[in-house]
Amino acid sequence: MDDSDIVKSALTEAIDKLGLIKPDAIERISHLLSADMTVHPRQTCIEYRKTGDQLSKEDKKANGINGNAFFSRNAFDDLTDLGRLNPLIAHQQTILRANFTVGRYHSLEKLKQIFLPGHGFKGIVKFIGSAPECPFCSDSDGELMKIEEAPVFPPPQCACAAPHYLFIPEISFLDNWNEPDQTESARGSLLTRFIRWFRHE
């Protein structure tokens, strides 16, 4: 999976799950994702709604949109009936959900590179839940799992609208050591790479 595949898959999942945006709007809104997550979707979505021919004051009023808010006709066309119940959050919620999925994908890919074969470690990560009110996130919080089995996409049991659960590497030198004859230097270099991962280097 490359970068454009994960963006498309994450958006498709968010569109299907939340039902706020029409599936055929995917190409129009994919640029709203901030791949490095430096810009909040609130910002990119406001810019998007600002651009182009705007809804009339009457249309805005009829759809519960504040008269001062920007809302282009194209952006309004993206919305499903459900999305039109709360037009000002529909894009943002969808983009935010997809953005967290893309972020999880990249962080797991980085971790997989750290758990390179030959360094004696099994790839074990710890699940850090998104919200205590979500049964899945709270039940799974602190659970250890193999990195290959860590869910990038939110599982159906997750009730969060924009799940931001994540995974951190679980380092247990005694339990996760595959080959007891690994040298100290290999251990040292793995630690160095973990430290760099934590610092996002």
Ligand SMILES: [Zn+2]
């Ligand atoms: Zn959840």
